[in-house]
Amino acid sequence: MTDVPPPTPRRALITGASLGIGEAFARRLAADGWDLVLVARDAGRLDGLAAELTGRHGHRVETIAADLSTDDGCAVVEGRLTAEPPVELLVNNAGISLNTPFVRSTVADEARLVRLNVLAVLRLTHAALGPMTERGHGAVINVSSVAGFGVPMPGSTYSASKAWVTNFSESIGQSVAPLGVRVMALCPGYTRTGYHERAGIDMSRTPAWMWLRAEDVVDEGLRDLRKGKPVSVPSWKYKLAVAGLRHAPRRLLRGVSRDTRGRVGRAGG
Secondary structure: OOOOOOOOOOEEEEEOOOOHHHHHHHHHHHHOOOEEEEEEOOHHHHHHHHHHHHHHHOOOEEEEEOOOOOHHHHHHHHHHHOOOOOOOEEEEOOOOOOOOOHHHOOHHHHHHHHHHHHHHHHHHHHHHHHHHHHHOOEEEEEEOOHHHHOOOOOOOOHHHHHHHHHHHHHHHHHHHHHHOEEEEEEOOOOEEOOHHHHOOOOOOOOOHHHOEEHHHHHHHHHHHHHHOOOEEOOOHHHHHHHHHHHHOOHHHHHHHOOOOOOOOOOOOO
């Protein structure tokens, strides 16, 4: 009788892994038996999460402390994506929003948003797809947003950056699908992650029923990835919202916009 070697563990690299949706991805994939590479700026939080997940599930968890809004940070993670052992799933989750209207913001802050929300996604996706297409399998999930389907926050560049992520993911996904590789944009609505509080964004007027759990976003996103969907919008309520953003008259949407983070007043507010 021939000994059969144990299967090689699958490996996922997750950016923005120390909090919110990224942390939820890490916990879910570790529970499902994946080895992990966790990327975030906060080395302390990363190491703590890695130790917890390794102790609980017994799988290998690497950490990379990197600021993906910088060239050096992106280069470090690109190097890991092209190295061995291979990464079979990339989750581009890191991203930021600004609690400042565009005309009151600085070019430096806006450029950092674009570098993290757009350029880092482009660079890491490009790095991952080379080895994946050579192997003939692999997947990329780019975390976008329902906001990318319209202009729900006038004066903010966040929605524009997420529109790019969704369009980019669909386009690249079509090109690599014949090679056995999937690319999907995951577009959640408001999700309880602490993200808005850390950015100083007042969401107190947002009704409770509009909020999603990060764990539910991850579960639905992974189901849609298995189904081969190019775009995943978790929750029926946000599927309806996307339909409205895509098809309702722009004048009507301007009148009902609730997210005020990018609005500007004459007194500088």
